Amino acid sequence: MPYVIGSVLSLGVAIFARGVGLDRDRAFYPTVMIVIASTYLLFGAISGSISALLIEVIVMVGFSTVAVRGFKSNPWLVVLAMIGHGIFDALHGKVIDNAGVPPWWPAFCFAYDFGAAAGLAWFLGHPTKSVRIRA
Numbered sequence: 001m002p003y004v005i006g007s008v009l010s011l012g013v014a015i016f017a018r019g020v021g022l023d024r025d026r027a028f029y030p031t032v033m034i035v036i037a038s039t040y041l042l043f044g045a046i047s048g049s050i051s052a053l054l055i056e057v058i059v060m061v062g063f064s065t066v067a068v069r070g071f072k073s074n075p076w077l078v079v080l081a082m083i084g085h086g087i088f089d090a091l092h093g094k095v096i097d098n099a100g101v102p103p104w105w106p107a108f109c110f111a112y113d114f115g116a117a118a119g120l121a122w123f124l125g126h127p128t129k130s131v132r133i134r135a
Helices: 002-020 028-047 050-072 076-095 105-125
Strands: none
Touching: 002 105, 028 050, 028 076, 028 105, 050 076, 076 105
């Protein structure tokens, strides 16, 4: 179920962002990537483990750096960061001991990351002037 929810949510966010025009700004998807990467920090804080938190900070800085580079130069780097974070989700429990991570989170985040990466890749490959939903 976490895979389904993550996939559907990533699709819904992409369609909503496109519909209201949030993704017109190049900062939208890099910001989403930074928020995705920072979530494991919350789980590290919940666990109370300083070592888990420090490792999660290092990982977050890496993904955030790629997201910022993608913002400044090439948005395809953001796609790669999202795919990379999905792979990280799949391996997270094997490489980082963070007891604050809910058991369903890696599967949910994996699906969200790959869905968001696919959505962004689609939008980058098919730039259109879509109809915007107006307030």
